[in-house]
Amino acid sequence: MNPAKRLEIFRRFKEANPKPVTELEYTTPFELLIAVLLSAQATDVGVNKATRKLYPVANTPQQILDLGLDGLIPYIQTIGLFNTKAKNVIATCRILVDQYGGEVPQTREALEALPGVGRKTANVVLNTAFGQPTMAVDTHIFRVSNRTNIAPGKNVDIVEQKLLKFVPKDYLHDAHHWLILHGRYTCVARTPKCWNCIIVDLCEYKHKTPPPPNLLPQPA
Numbered sequence: 001m002n003p004a005k006r007l008e009i010f011r012r013f014k015e016a017n018p019k020p021v022t023e024l025e026y027t028t029p030f031e032l033l034i035a036v037l038l039s040a041q042a043t044d045v046g047v048n049k050a051t052r053k054l055y056p057v058a059n060t061p062q063q064i065l066d067l068g069l070d071g072l073i074p075y076i077q078t079i080g081l082f083n084t085k086a087k088n089v090i091a092t093c094r095i096l097v098d099q100y101g102g103e104v105p106q107t108r109e110a111l112e113a114l115p116g117v118g119r120k121t122a123n124v125v126l127n128t129a130f131g132q133p134t135m136a137v138d139t140h141i142f143r144v145s146n147r148t149n150i151a152p153g154k155n156v157d158i159v160e161q162k163l164l165k166f167v168p169k170d171y172l173h174d175a176h177h178w179l180i181l182h183g184r185y186t187c188v189a190r191t192p193k194c195w196n197c198i199i200v201d202l203c204e205y206k207h208k209t210p211p212p213p214n215l216l217p218q219p220a
Helices: 002-017 029-038 042-054 061-076 082-100 108-112 119-129 140-146 156-166 169-185
Strands: none
Touching: 002 169, 029 042, 029 061, 029 082, 029 108, 029 119, 042 061, 061 082, 108 119, 119 169, 140 156, 140 169
């Protein structure tokens, strides 16, 4: 894909959604970190339901430590892999209290050293909480990047590096939000909604989906 196409793609994304935000609910970097940690193999909707109950009770590392593992689990047991995630949350909170004064560190190395925090989670926190131009490649971004040919790659690391290289600088901060939302609601996995896509004429996907019969013009 040539640079002019990419520029126009992100110009349209920004025009349609000037200030994209994550669908995870949070008010502090710590709340975001825990929400993202809980969101692995879970939906944002499911995580939000849990944190709406948890955060009014405990939304700092020390408060969650005070809950303890047995106190935390009832709040998150509706989320997949909740036992493992609960242990990671407790361990992460302990490190934050002991090493960082209860604050969330702002470097990738420090974030990735926290239990349950991988590169994608670190990228989300760095970008969304601290405004750094990172690219958190999830399944949606991986699919959209390959399908449209914006930044094709065989694995998430290659796609991440290509996006960081190819996305126009002025759009890099918000790019991962636009791509996630596009993959979640338009460029969906099984049958992309090409008829409802704002970049359909720029996308290089060869098998664009025609509109369903009920959306076709009806004869007079």
